Amino acid sequence: MALELKSSDNKIFEVEELVAVQSETIKSLVEDGCADNVIPLPNVDSKTLELVLDWCKNHVDMKLDEEKLKEYEDKFIEVDQAVLYDLLLAANYLNIKDLLNRACQKVADMLKGKTPEQIRETLNIVNDFSPEEEEEIRKENLWAFEE
């Protein structure tokens, strides 16, 4: 059975139910009988939705081939930060556990071993603490900031 999904920029995607229900969100809609019409997804744009659906499709196709699936996942997640965040948001919104898992892992990999200063740089985080405040926090958990 096919379902129709509509992205935030009004593009319609037709997908097999089996593929779409990897999203727990969509799955419960189907179970509740609310999936007869087009399902609007106002929080996901077409570019991201296309990627997400590709993930879901491959997870159905390669379900039995763990190695191949891992290869696919590793390749899939090699995207730039902007796309990675879009994927994260979409996976969270659509409740696709394995995609969320992989995407979060990827972000964590980007941060592993980095000092807070380096992390700020990688992620463009603005340090809005005053020097005194920052000093206070470091003192509270000294063990974490020691070399």
Next chain:
Amino acid sequence: MDRISELPEVVLQYILSFLPIKQVVQSTVLSTRWKHIWTTFPNLVFDETYFDTTLWWSPKNKKNPEVQKATIVDSDVEELNLEFGYFGIDYILPQRVLVAKSLTVLILYKCKLESTCGDIYLPSLKKLSLSHVDADDQIFQNLIAGCPVIESMMFRECRGLKSIKASNVPKVMAITLEGNALESLELEAFNLYYLSMRQVTIGSGFNLLHCKNLRLLSLCVVYISNEWLNNNLPGLALLEKLELKICFELKTIKISNHHLKSLDLDRCAYLIEVEIDAPKLSTFIYYGTYQASISSNALALSQATYNLRCLNVPDPTDVEKIEFLSKLSNSKLLELSVQRAENAIIPKELRETLPSPSYNVKHLMVSISKSFTRDEIGELVDSLLWISPLPDILSMECSKNSKPDFDQISLKFFKQSYNCKTTPFLLYAFASHARQATFDVVEILVILVVTS
């Protein structure tokens, strides 16, 4: 542009959960937004309901939640509960957890413990609960030995666990084991108060000879023999509650424990003879057949619950039934659960010649699996009233899908005359059909209040 800080808090916490603890704590200094995330971390519950709050339709999602909890150890945390569902993570517990000075409770579900360079030392740990945790036996031993003040331990389906030596943990009071295949279990534990074993296979040599203070013992699907039980039970002079469930090797057993208050014999299907020497027994639960010969010197029970099934043996004879019921119905609350009405019926001739077994039953409850007929009801009630002539309440029910074949029941009680100096009564009976959406239960509540 800093897009990562715009992500929902739960997602940020989840990202952090992949990082070593040190880095998680360091995240508090990134910005004011990140400081806030850390402060709510210790109680992170990352489950379906979090996802649901971001949805704008169908608040009632009917699915089985797979709870994923990931909490991170703060240097002062006291309770750590890490449970992983089917997220595909092979989580290896960080070493830091195993030397947390302040930890008093550690609960782990579905993760791994790997060999570490350092020692395991949890000086404050009182409660340890491991479910589906894989590790080498040596690591389990180190873990147990590294908890000097442990009071309660539970190991459920822990692959790799081969032996437990309680003498390493002299303060231990409660041990629960489920689904483990152990080679040795040494329980030299003076303080052991509670022992529960379920689906545990154990090498020979296992005994309870050194658990003089045991109060509660529960063995379910454990292969213990008559000899083992008869050797090990008498030494448990303080035993208050004993549960023996699905122990198929037991045939002839003697239970002689003078402090025993509660006994539960559940589906030990091959029991032939049970001798109960427990004058203080207050609760007796038995799920088995009428055929087992059970004798008890309990003076008066408060609760007797008998689930009497056929369990692949022929129907009981009247003598067997009478012996069973007359010996064991001396209880304030008597609950009988049988398959067919005839299992609880004693023939009239015998009722007229034999004395009633129990005047003490105040509340008699009977439930019958298969439907009973109008004719059976009369005899059934007469039988029950013979067993316990003076109940305050008599309730009978049959389970769903087997309604009796009548709409109204009128009950005529054949009253025997007996010496009864109790308060005046009135006879009152009513029948009601309760048809509910999910099941049909016909409950006939008979409240007996007899005028003298």
